Amino acid sequence: MNSPILSYLSSYGIDPAYIMIGLLVLILILFILYIRTLCRMKKFYRAYDRFMRGKDMESMEDTMLKQFDRLEALEASDEKKEKQISEIFENLQIVYQKTGLVKYDAFREMSGKLSYALALLDKNSNGFMVNSMYSREGCYSYVKEIIKGESYITLSEEEQEALKMAIESNGDIVSDK
Incomplete structure (x- = not known):
C-alpha cells in the first residue's frame, strides 16, 4: 500500500499502525455508545407505548x-x-414559651423543698409568676404579673431567680435552692 498520507506520517516518525489502532478503538467506543442509545430508545418507546396504549x-x-x-x-x-x-x-408569638422553675424550702423547717416559684413568659417576656409556699399550717400561692421581664410588685429572691431563668432561656430548667 503506497498512500501519500501514510508516507507523510511516516516521514515525521509516526507509525501508521498506531493511527489505525486508535481509529479502531474509536470505532469500538462509538459502536458501544450506539448500542447503548438503541437500548435507551427501546426503553423510552416501551414507556411511550404503555402510556399511549388504548x-x-x-x-x-x-x-x-x-x-x-x-x-x-x-x-x-x-x-x-x-x-x-x-x-x-x-x-406562637403570644403563648408561654419561656419557663423558669425554682424549688426551695420556704420556712427552712421542713426538708423536701415543697415550695416553688414558677415564671411563665411569652416571646416578649410578658406573663406571670406563681409562687407557692408550703408550710405545716398550709400552702399559700401568689400570682404576680410580669410585663417585659419586670414585675411592679417586689419579687423574692427565688422569684427573681425563676424570672431570670425564664428570660435567659427557653428550656424547662429547675433549680433547687
Missing part, C-alpha cells in the same frame, strides 16, 4: 383535564395550609 385523543384530553383539576386542588390545598401555618405562627 388512548385516543378524547381519552387523552380527559386525562389531561383530570390532571389539571388535581393540580388546581393541590394549589388550593397548599394555599390553605400556608394560611394555617401563618395563623399558627401568629399564635
Whole structure:
C-alpha cells in the first residue's frame, strides 16, 4: 500500500499502525455508545407505548383535564395550609414559651423543698409568676404579673431567680435552692 498520507506520517516518525489502532478503538467506543442509545430508545418507546396504549385523543384530553383539576386542588390545598401555618405562627408569638422553675424550702423547717416559684413568659417576656409556699399550717400561692421581664410588685429572691431563668432561656430548667 503506497498512500501519500501514510508516507507523510511516516516521514515525521509516526507509525501508521498506531493511527489505525486508535481509529479502531474509536470505532469500538462509538459502536458501544450506539448500542447503548438503541437500548435507551427501546426503553423510552416501551414507556411511550404503555402510556399511549388504548388512548385516543378524547381519552387523552380527559386525562389531561383530570390532571389539571388535581393540580388546581393541590394549589388550593397548599394555599390553605400556608394560611394555617401563618395563623399558627401568629399564635406562637403570644403563648408561654419561656419557663423558669425554682424549688426551695420556704420556712427552712421542713426538708423536701415543697415550695416553688414558677415564671411563665411569652416571646416578649410578658406573663406571670406563681409562687407557692408550703408550710405545716398550709400552702399559700401568689400570682404576680410580669410585663417585659419586670414585675411592679417586689419579687423574692427565688422569684427573681425563676424570672431570670425564664428570660435567659427557653428550656424547662429547675433549680433547687
